[in-house]
Each structure stands twice: as structure tokens, then as C-alpha cells.
Amino acid sequence: MDGKEFKVPMNGNGSNGNGVEVSHGLKVLQDRKKTTMAGLTPKELPTWCGGCGDFNILFTIKNTLVELDIDPASTAIFSGIGCGSKTPHFIKTYGFEGLHGRSLPVATGTLLANHHLNVIVVTGDGDGYGIGGNHLIHTMRRNFNMTHIIQNNEVYGLTKGQYSPTSPAGFRSPSTPQGAIDTPVNPISLAITMGATYVARGYAYEVKHLQKLLADGIRHKGYALIDVFQPCSTYNKINTIAWYKEHLYKLEDSGHDPADKMLALSKAMGDGDKLPIGLFYRENRPTYEDSMPQLNGVPLVKKDISDIDITPMLQRFK
Numbered sequence: 166m167d168g169k170e171f172k173v174p175m176n177g178n179g180s181n182g183n184g185v186e187v188s189h190g191l192k193v194l195q196d197r198k199k200t201t202m203a204g205l206t207p208k209e210l211p212t213w214c215g216g217c218g219d220f221n222i223l224f225t226i227k228n229t230l231v232e233l234d235i236d237p238a239s240t241a242i243f244s245g246i247g248c249g250s251k252t253p254h255f256i257k258t259y260g261f262e263g264l265h266g267r268s269l270p271v272a273t274g275t276l277l278a279n280h281h282l283n284v285i286v287v288t289g290d291g292d293g294y295g296i297g298g299n300h301l302i303h304t305m306r307r308n309f310n311m312t313h314i315i316q317n318n319e320v321y322g323l324t325k326g327q328y329s330p331t332s333p334a335g336f337r338s339p340s341t342p343q344g345a346i347d348t349p350v351n352p353i354s355l356a357i358t359m360g361a362t363y364v365a366r367g368y369a370y371e372v373k374h375l376q377k378l379l380a381d382g383i384r385h386k387g388y389a390l391i392d393v394f395q396p397c398s399t400y401n402k403i404n405t406i407a408w409y410k411e412h413l414y415k416l417e418d419s420g421h422d423p424a425d426k427m428l429a430l431s432k433a434m435g436d437g438d439k440l441p442i443g444l445f446y447r448e449n450r451p452t453y454e455d456s457m458p459q460l461n462g463v464p465l466v467k468k469d470i471s472d473i474d475i476t477p478m479l480q481r482f483k
Contacts, residue, residue, distance in 0.1 A: 204237065204257065205227045205230060205258070209254050214399045216398030217396070218369030219369075222252075222314065222393055228376055238258075239281065240282065240284075242260045243262075244292075245268040245289075245293075245297060247292045247322070249289050261275075265297075266298075268287075268292070272311060273311075276309055276454070277457075277460070280310070280464055283383065288313070289322075294352060305355075306360035307360075307453040308387045308452050309454070312391065315352065315393065316369075317395065318394075318396060318397040319333070320397050322401075325339060326338050327339055328340055330347075330349065352366075352390070352392045354433040354434065362448050363385040363387060363447050364429070364446040365378045366378075366393070366442045367379070368409060369393055370396075370406060374442070378444060381444070388452075396409065413440055414440075415441070415443050416445065424447065429445040432445055
């Protein structure tokens with residue numbers, strides 16, 4: 166991640182005159198090989214349970230990188246702890262698997278050090294909405310230019326089926342044998358009110374639909390949340406594939422306007438027993454990086470610091 170070969174958000178389409186093709190708001194170097202599924206696939210294979218939505222989410226991420234021709238050498242995927250948080254192991258980009266709930270601080274630190282990277286964060290509902298919730302709301306309001314995929318199966322799968330922040334009230338699990346008494350987190354309304362500038366929800370078994378949401382989220386300049394419903398075939402016997410088929414509908418089929426914030430909040434609260442998937446809300450707002458003059462032009466990692474002497478500062482700590 167030396168910052169030499171970038172795909173960064175830009176405005177307009179065409180060539181910038183430096184051998185770089187600008188398309189869909191992304192900068193693509195013309196003198197490298199195109200990104201392929203084979204090139205993104207390592208020897209290590211997933212060991213998830215059969216029927217787990219993580220397989221489809223992994224496939225969708227890789228397929229989106231191929232669709233947008235995103236350079237793996239300028240892409241970093243961050244995760245925490247969880248079944249789906251093994252995702253960086255299964256894609257040949259740069260990756261970082263950190264502590265439970267702590268993927269966003271590492272991702273934002275990396276982004277500020279090299280704001281020309283394509284930064285993708287993959288967490289679970291417990292990882293992202295539970296222990297990582299404090300980091301989540303501040304990342305949203307700061308509007309860092311990154312894409313955050315949250316695998317939402319409404320249960321803690323890795324630790325044997327305890328209820329999670331998105332489990333519905335009454336959900337019975339090893340940690341709530343009499344049923345959960347909490348009000349579940351509503352990720353979509355939380356994201357809209359906390360300042361996320363791209364807020365969407367997909368479903369792991371609607372792969373083409375999810376891929377479009379992910380591709381648009383990556384193109385979007387700002388923080389993009391993509392909450393992904395998925396079944397946990399082992400520990401969640403309520404939200405099954407059949408259940409989702411009965412209860413989901415697509416926002417675009419209802420004529421939803423993602424520029425209407427209040428309408429987006431209304432849709433986020435649900436329509437009775439029906440749950441919408443699709444793009445809820447999108448706005449254009451300066452990113453955190455846009456407001457930092459230190460990040461104009463060359464990334465911090467490429468700045469010349471040979472003439473900077475920190476000896477006086479170190480002397481103060483003796």
C-alpha cells in the first residue's frame with residue numbers, strides 16, 4: 166500500500182491526461198492487468214456452515230471489485246471478530262482482522278494515512294452494532310470515505326447462538342432462554358440520524374441486487390453503510406430463507422426517493438410485517454478528509470519527512 170497506484174473518487178468521466186481513465190467516479194490506471202475473480206481468490210477457503218449468507222456476501226464483494234475493476238493493490242479490507250469477519254482471508258487484497266468491535270478505528274487510521282486507498286470494512290451485527298457501536302456512530306457523523314458492510318443475521322453465530330443487538334424482542338437463545346427483553350437496534354434509522362451519507366440494506370440471497378448496492382456504495386464519496394440481511398442456518402431458526410422470501414420487498418419497486426430524508430426514516434421503521442431492502446438514503450456532503458488541508462494531494466504516507474526533526478519533542482519526555 167505504497168500509494169503509487171490508486172483508484173480514488175473523482176468527478177466526471179474520460180481521461181485526465183496522465184494515462185488514467187476516469188469512470189464512475191473512480192480512477193483506474195490503464196497500465197495494469199484487469200481485476201479478475203481468479204486474481205482475487207486465494208488458496209484459503211471459507212469453512213462457514215452450509216447455507217450461511219457469508220458465502221454470497223463474499224462472492225458479491227469479489228464480483229463488485231471485478232465489475233468496477235478496482236485494483237487489489239490499492240484496496241484494504243478491515244474486519245473485527247466473527248464468522249464473516251474472516252472475509253479478509255478470502256480476498257487477495259490488503260486486509261486487517263482486528264479486535265472485536267475495533268475494525269473502524271483501524272480503518273479510519275489507515276484511510277487518513279493514505280486517503281487514496283479503497284477502504285472496505287466488513288463486520289457482523291454484534292461486532293458492528295454492539296461492542297463497536299460507539300466507533301460506528303462517530304464514523305458515520307464524520308463521513309469518512311469508506312464502505313461498511315454489516316452482515317446482519319440477528320444472532321451471535323461464532324459464539325454458539327447468543328442473541329445479538331439486532332435480535333427481535335422475545336428471541337430465545339442460550340443467553341436469553343426466556344426470550345430477549347431488549348429493543349433491537351434499528352441500523353438504518355441509526356445511520357440516517359447519525360449522518361451517514363449512503364444508507365442501504367441488501368439481502369444475501371438477492372446477489373445481483375446486493376451487488377448494485379455495494380457498487381454504488383463504493384462509488385459514493387463518503388461513508389456508505391450497507392446492512393445485509395442473511396440467514397444463520399445453524400443458530401437462527403426464525404429468520405430463514407423462507408422467512409425472508411415472505412417478508413422482504415424492494416424499495417425501488419415502491420417508488421422510494423432516497424433523497425427524501427424523512428421518507429427514508431419512515432421506511433426504516435418498517436411497513437408492518439414487511440421489511441424493505443434497497444437504497445434508503447443518499448446525500449452529498451464533504452468528507453472528513455476533504456476538511457483536512459494536510460491531505461490535499463499526496464497522501465501522508467508519501468510526504469517527505471526527511472527535514473523534520475522530532476528531537477526537541479523527545480527531549481521533553483526525558
